[in-house]
Amino acid sequence: MALYKTGSQSEPSCLKIELFLSLLKKMTSTDSSSIPQPALILGLAGLLPFFASAAFMWTGDAQLQQRAALSLGAYGAVILSFLGGVKWGIVLNGSTEHQWRELTLSVLPSIVAWMALLLPGAGTLLLLAAALLGQYWLDFLSVRHGDLPRWFGKLRIVLTVGAVLSLVGGLVRLMTG
Numbered sequence: 001m002a003l004y005k006t007g008s009q010s011e012p013s014c015l016k017i018e019l020f021l022s023l024l025k026k027m028t029s030t031d032s033s034s035i036p037q038p039a040l041i042l043g044l045a046g047l048l049p050f051f052a053s054a055a056f057m058w059t060g061d062a063q064l065q066q067r068a069a070l071s072l073g074a075y076g077a078v079i080l081s082f083l084g085g086v087k088w089g090i091v092l093n094g095s096t097e098h099q100w101r102e103l104t105l106s107v108l109p110s111i112v113a114w115m116a117l118l119l120p121g122a123g124t125l126l127l128l129a130a131a132l133l134g135q136y137w138l139d140f141l142s143v144r145h146g147d148l149p150r151w152f153g154k155l156r157i158v159l160t161v162g163a164v165l166s167l168v169g170g171l172v173r174l175m176t177g
Helices: 012-027 037-045 048-056 062-092 099-118 121-145 150-176
Strands: none
Touching (some): 048 062, 062 150, 099 121
């Protein structure tokens, strides 16, 4: 990958695209820890509502900010509930002897997400960010234990960082008004 053409100035936008494509190729290569391309693309697409909602919270329109905060909290709750289903899938796959623990951990994210939606705006976003980080830790332990593939752990890092940064960005906006 050339950083710049001989005899010309560097081209930062081309470099960024090349770096992104190189990273995408590396993440979706054929070794066992590579993220399958459909999971990566769909996972990244799933960050769009987080990013859009957080960005709209920073507009000057108070009504749009309020709707964006509601959207960010609701989408965060949906995603947290979705992630709880991963634990249920582990039990369905028959890859654990700890059914009560895994099934309990699969239901808790939905309950926490519901509770978060009952809180005032800042509380909603704060609880969801903390819960997504907690869910990441549980998924990391499942990957480490061998209940989930290594690529899932890599994907969860990227998606968790994107989701939590969006929630924190929205939280900062709510607190600075």
